[in-house]
Amino acid sequence: MMNPSFINELRWRGMLHDMMPGTEEQLAKEPTAGYIGFDPTADSLHIGHLVQIMTLVQFQRCGHKPIALVGGATGMVGDPSGKSAERNLLSEDVLRHNEACVKAQLERFLDFSQGSSGAEMVNNYDWFKDFKFLDFIRDVGKHITINYMMAKDSVQNRLESGLSFTEFTYQLVQGYDFYWLYQNKNCRLQMGGSDQWGNIVTGTELIRRKAQGEAFALTTQLIKKADGSKFGKTEGGNVWLDRKRTSPYQFYQYWLNVADADAPNLLRQFTLKDQQEANALIEGHAAAPHLRQLQKALAEDVTTRVHGPDALRKAQETTDILFGSSFEDFKRLTGEEIEDAFDTSLTFKVDRAVFDHEVDPVSLLGERTAIYSSKGEARKAIQGNGVSVNKEKISLERKLTHRDLLYGKYLLAQKGKKNYYLLVVS
RNA sequence: GGGGAGAUACUCAAGCGGCCAACGAGGACAGACUGUAAAUCUGUUGACUUAUGUCUUCACAGGUUCGAAUCCUGUUCUCCCCA
Numbered sequence: 078m079m080n081p082s083f084i085n086e087l088r089w090r091g092m093l094h095d096m097m098p099g100t101e102e103q104l105a106k107e108p109t110a111g112y113i114g115f116d117p118t119a120d121s122l123h124i125g126h127l128v129q130i131m132t133l134v135q136f137q138r139c140g141h142k143p144i145a146l147v148g149g150a151t152g153m154v155g156d157p158s159g160k161s162a163e164r165n166l167l168s169e170d171v172l173r174h175n176e177a178c179v180k181a182q183l184e185r186f187l188d189f190s191q192g193s194s195g196a197e198m199v200n201n202y203d204w205f206k207d208f209k210f211l212d213f214i215r216d217v218g219k220h221i222t223i224n225y226m227m228a229k230d231s232v233q234n235r236l237e238s239g240l241s242f243t244e245f246t247y248q249l250v251q252g253y254d255f256y257w258l259y260q261n262k263n264c265r266l267q268m269g270g271s272d273q274w275g276n277i278v279t280g281t282e283l284i285r286r287k288a289q290g291e292a293f294a295l296t297t298q299l300i301k302k303a304d305g306s307k308f309g310k311t312e313g314g315n316v317w318l319d320r321k322r323t324s325p326y327q328f329y330q331y332w333l334n335v336a337d338a339d340a341p342n343l344l345r346q347f348t349l350k351d352q353q354e355a356n357a358l359i360e361g362h363a364a365a366p367h368l369r370q371l372q373k374a375l376a377e378d379v380t381t382r383v384h385g386p387d388a389l390r391k392a393q394e395t396t397d398i399l400f401g402s403s404f405e406d407f408k409r410l411t412g413e414e415i416e417d418a419f420d421t422s423l424t425f426k427v428d429r430a431v432f433d434h435e436v437d438p439v440s441l442l443g444e445r446t447a448i449y450s451s452k453g454e455a456r457k458a459i460q461g462n463g464v465s466v467n468k469e470k471i472s473l474e475r476k477l478t479h480r481d482l483l484y485g486k487y488l489l490a491q492k493g494k495k496n497y498y499l500l501v502v503s
Numbered sequence: 504g505g506g507g508a509g510a511u512a513c514u515c516a517a518g519c520g521g522c523c524a525a526c527g528a529g530g531a532c533a534g535a536c537u538g539u540a541a542a543u544c545u546g547u548u549g550a551c552u553u554a555u556g557u558c559u560u561c562a563c564a565g566g567u568u569c570g571a572a573u574c575c576u577g578u579u580c581u582c583c584c585c586a
Contacts, residue, residue, distance in 0.1 A: 334539060338540085366538070453553085
């Protein structure tokens with residue numbers, strides 16, 4: 078049985094950015110171990126990391142052995158790549174916590190069973206924590222010249238604005254990771270986003286000089302959206318993999334809302350659909366864009382992989398209830414169904430006494446609930462025709478009473494067109 | 504060490520004694536249009552409030568003035584030229 082070529086897989090998916098000569102030959106020759114590092118800068122990964130996760134997943138599917146590295150050590154240093162300013166160091170407590178969270182997330186995506194392509198998880202803190210400074214500069218630093226390190230873009234870009242020795246050293250630390258994995262896990266390939274090229278190559282260089290070995294580098298495309306805006310950002314910031322930060326419903330909605338121009342690309346990169354399937358979906362979408370089959374397939378696939386089938390089903394139900402139906406339909410739901418449809422983050426409890434008299438919408442939305450952060454903001458939004466209650470646009474004069482409550486306790490509030498909130502009066 | 508330029512809201516960037524919460528552009532959010540797209544057009548964008556209001560902002564600290572982002576003094580930082 079012939080495994081599909083990993084490189085070709087990345088090619089048609091549009092994920093390949095660059096690789097060292099010989100990489101493709103190495104992968105064709107034998108099942109190869111390859112790694113990608115994830116620095117624990119937060120206690121959850123976000124969908125930017127998902128590209129790298131998918132790269133590892135594809136790598137494994139093509140018969141190779143993926144190693145997911147959690148950067149317990151590198152996270153302590155801080156990667157200057159792509160950063161315009163020096164960052165604050167995280168405390169060790171926070172790092173150890175983040176590390177555990179990131180590890181748990183990564184574990185869900187790969188197959189860790191035994192066998193030549195069974196995944197492994199390592200933490201570079203394990204080999205760095207007892208590495209003495211003097212040993213490091215003698216054993217590692219001696220092999221790489223300052224001239225070489227200075228030439229990296231990540232360093233050059235920071236010479237004007239400033240770069241600490243700590244961040245400058247990052248490439249050596251990461252380079253040593255690769256060397257360590259090469260020696261201990263027979264790891265021949267490091268992958269990463271295209272901004273990681275410099276760091277990766279420091280590793281292959283170290284392997285060449287220190288171990289006279291040959292190792293390879295491969296980078297993937299950074300995802301760009303058609304309109305030039307950043308991928309993975311929403312009003313609330315990053316789209317996280319942790320459901321406590323981004324609920325499955327919000328996660329599903331993010332993918333469902335992807336622009337047409339970006340959808341084919343994202344489908345190829347974030348799902349495992351094969352070329353035929355993907356093309357069929359893309360053609361189907363081109364023929365009937367308003368059905369948004371592409372976005373639906375994408376959202377479904379990614380949400381399932383990240384949050385599981387149950388969470389997907391619930392997210393879809395909620396979506397149907399909020400977007401697919403009129404308020405008349407909404408009213409037919411039972412109280413339990415309604416409460417179940419909303420994430421806790423979108424649900425606000427309001428004291429019954431508030432509805433004893435007429436309620437001013439401004440104070441209800443801006444003061445009694447956190448839908449708007451202040452009355453002023455709530456007022457501006459209402460004046461700007463951006464607020465609905467029970468699917469009906471409201472004005473400043475529209476007072477709310479207990480008669481507006483469904484089952485005497487529910488009120489559906491909308492901020493803009495897409496943001497729904499549930500007020501529960503009790 | 505000598506000389507010059509500069510530091511303004513999320514970013515870029517005007518303003519150079521009162522009409523400045525501060526032009527404009529980008530971004531972000533919202534409205535219309537649509538398909539919970541894109542493009543386009545419109546509105547909002549210091550905070551609180553809703554009144555022709557209050558408060559906090561134009562690197563930092565002082566000062567001049569009825570009044571300063573705008574003038575003076577000192578401090579910090581950045582860039583450029585010469586040595």
